[in-house]
Amino acid sequence: MSVKRGPEGNALKHQLIIKMLSPEDIKFYLGLFKDLSVTDLVELFGMAKTRKISAGEIYIDEGATIKKLALIRKGLIRAYCIKPNGDDVTLMLRWEQQFFASHDNIILNQPSRFIYEALEDTVLTEVDYNRIENVLNNNPKLSSYRNLFLLNMLAESLERMESFVLLSPEERYLQLVKDKPNIVNRVQNKYLATLLGITPVSLSRIRHRIANPPQR
Amino acid sequence: MSVKRGPEGNALKHQLIIKMLSPEDIKFYLGLFKDLSVTDLVELFGMAKTRKISAGEIYIDEGATIKKLALIRKGLIRAYCIKPNGDDVTLMLRWEQQFFASHDNIILNQPSRFIYEALEDTVLTEVDYNRIENVLNNNPKLSSYRNLFLLNMLAESLERMESFVLLSPEERYLQLVKDKPNIVNRVQNKYLATLLGITPVSLSRIRHRIANPPQR
């Protein structure tokens, strides 16, 4: 009896966990992480919860300390913060098939300075980073996946940084329209403006300039 | 004989490698990586080379493809790129005890768009990332160190990004002076200006405004 306990226990655990992941979930994750085994997927997402957030609702509030890591299945999330003078500034937009995390909590280990709200009705899969950290550390395949994600996030962040140094506001807007036209359509201009580091009024003028090029 | 070959070979290898790392090097690295064993350090830096670059010299040129990872022991490195119109823009500054890498090569797997030059006589320890990648992947302690570094780089990059969205050019300059006064002193203003996303002329005016606040 005692001999079989270990394996039996594991098998049981897996069965239970697999029940929490629907077949569609498994299929979805397998599509995203092509070279991961179902076992690894279950290990990662077994303790994941699905959450629905309706448009306008706040997902992570300022001051939060829970290390949430979420994958967006449907919808759109905006991270913003409130400047001392009161107006809010968009720092990040995330949409379908993208991960995001309260980065103050996970990266800087401090209460979140940012607020994460849903701009559309949103469905996401969330895990508590504390609970998966061990799994990530001990499973080499998952470790290298985390590494890959960090590299991707870094690349994205560096690219955005470059855009501020190398491009004018107008060029940044044109780049955004070119690279993410669907997002431009889904998000209000006032949020896009602060994301680009300018005011909504200024973005409006830029759009006007683009539509009416100065003829001579 | 054949029984002892493995261990013996390893011991020999270590001895040879340790010879390449001077006692000062070992001490230096131990100070930087407090919880790494000497064995791990040797594994990482055993194949590292020391390079001296004199002020004004280029370390990595545009179009380079070698995945260099370097630790600055002394001196200061500037990464910049040349815009289509011809003027150069500083993207990054790195100095003592900091790592840097040709990030186009390592992160994006493409020829470097940037040029890395020494602004001062510089001494650095360099490794070919291809050669240490296996070591990093297979040694859990080193893996988690790499992870930590990626997180730090990400945090830094995000902070810089935030500064572009949340602060005015003047506030960015004040922040730079406050956070890195020694770097401000070591680097020419024209390089600081483009790092802040403005022109040297504009930085000069900002400095003037700060020195002569508008009295009323």
Add this chain to the structure above:
DNA sequence: AGCGGTAATTATCTTTTGTTAATTTCTGGC
């Protein structure tokens, strides 16, 4: 100490952005 080249500052002018407020357009809810 003096020379020459570069960096930094200043000046002038143009363009762009920020700010505030008014006006128009859009949109969701009934």
Add this chain to the structure above:
DNA sequence: GCCAGAAATTAACAAAAGATAATTACCGCT
């Protein structure tokens, strides 16, 4: 389909930044 509130645009003005050029300050080198 209408109405209220929000978003986007437009307007008007102030402030800041870009561009170019001239001037001044600085620095390395002999």
